[in-house]
Amino acid sequence: MADYDVQYDKDSGNWSAKKAGASRAAGRFDTQQQAHDAARGLAERSGGGEVRDHRKDNNQTRNTDTVGKKDPHPPRG
Numbered sequence: 068m069a070d071y072d073v074q075y076d077k078d079s080g081n082w083s084a085k086k087a088g089a090s091r092a093a094g095r096f097d098t099q100q101q102a103h104d105a106a107r108g109l110a111e112r113s114g115g116g117e118v119r120d121h122r123k124d125n126n127q128t129r130n131t132d133t134v135g136k137k138d139p140h141p142p143r144g
Contacts, residue, residue: 068110068113068114068115068116068135069086069087069109069110069113069114069116070086070087070110070116070117070118070119071084071085071086071087071093071106071107071109071110071116071117071118071119072084072085072086072087072106072118072119072121073099073102073103073106073118073119073120073121074121074126075099075121075122075123075126076092076095079095081095081096081097082095082096082097082098082099082101082102083095083096083102084096084102084103084105084106084109085106086109087119093105093106093109099120099123103118103120103132106118107132107134110134110135111134111135114135115133115134115135116133116134116135117131117132117133117134118131118132118134119131119132120132
């Protein structure tokens with residue numbers, strides 16, 4: 068399971084989908100919906116997780132989309 072963030076990059080003017088905590092984007096897209104769909108696909112392939120859409124202007128989380136079933140007891144270590 069992995070979580071993904073959909074964020075707007077002011078420098079390039081594109082939306083990006085990236086794994087939470089990663090420094091590099093998994094992809095760049097023209098619209099937020101395209102980036103969201105790509106992040107959702109990545110989450111589905113990784114076995115589930117959350118896709119967090121961020122606002123364009125202040126980068127706060129706008130909404131969260133849970134993909135698959137979240138494990139109530141994640142493995143330790």
